[in-house]
Amino acid sequence: MSHQNSESFHVEETYLAGGLGAGPVERRSRGTRLQVGAVSISHPFAYATPPSATNGAAYMKRTNDGSAEDVLLWASGALADRIQIHETSLIDGVAKKRPRLDGIAIPAYGRVEFAEGSFHLMLIGLKQPLKEGERVPLQLTFRNAGDR
Ligand SMILES: [Cu+2]
Numbered sequence: 001m002s003h004q005n006s007e008s009f010h011v012e013e014t015y016l017a018g019g020l021g022a023g024p025v026e027r028r029s030r031g032t033r034l035q036v037g038a039v040s041i042s043h044p045f046a047y048a049t050p051p052s053a054t055n056g057a058a059y060m061k062r063t064n065d066g067s068a069e070d071v072l073l074w075a076s077g078a079l080a081d082r083i084q085i086h087e088t089s090l091i092d093g094v095a096k097k098r099p100r101l102d103g104i105a106i107p108a109y110g111r112v113e114f115a116e117g118s119f120h121l122m123l124i125g126l127k128q129p130l131k132e133g134e135r136v137p138l139q140l141t142f143r144n145a146g147d148r
Helices: none
Strands: 003-012 033-036 039-047 055-064 070-076 080-091 094-099 104-106 111-113 119-126 135-142
Touching: 003 055, 039 135, 055 070, 055 080, 055 104, 070 080, 104 111
Parallel strands: 003 039
Antiparallel strands: 003 135, 033 039, 039 055, 055 111, 055 119, 070 104, 070 135, 080 094, 080 119
């Protein structure tokens, strides 16, 4: 039995103001934390997109305090035509992205971090640009979330 949870993703600017070469934003916790049974999601966010962008990406940390593996099966939302779970991996020194159609397993007592260079939610065909400071809802469907 799968469970669907709605989560609000905060839209953040990509780089620190004036921080040329500063790298990714020092992410401030917004206190957002969704707890469903044994699993929790912290700091869900998406990057702001330029007006011409058709795709965006969203990230989060997912922690499983339970004794059973759980799986994020898919995500959906009205903000984009399609949302896919993507994995970025280095193949022969080149970053390649591919969809994870089987979802992402979160091991028992484990954690999965969606971040640049690994997992992200790919927002394909954005209906409108993501603006810094706004919140966008995404529905996340898990295989077991809520069961202990
Ligand atoms: Cu992607």
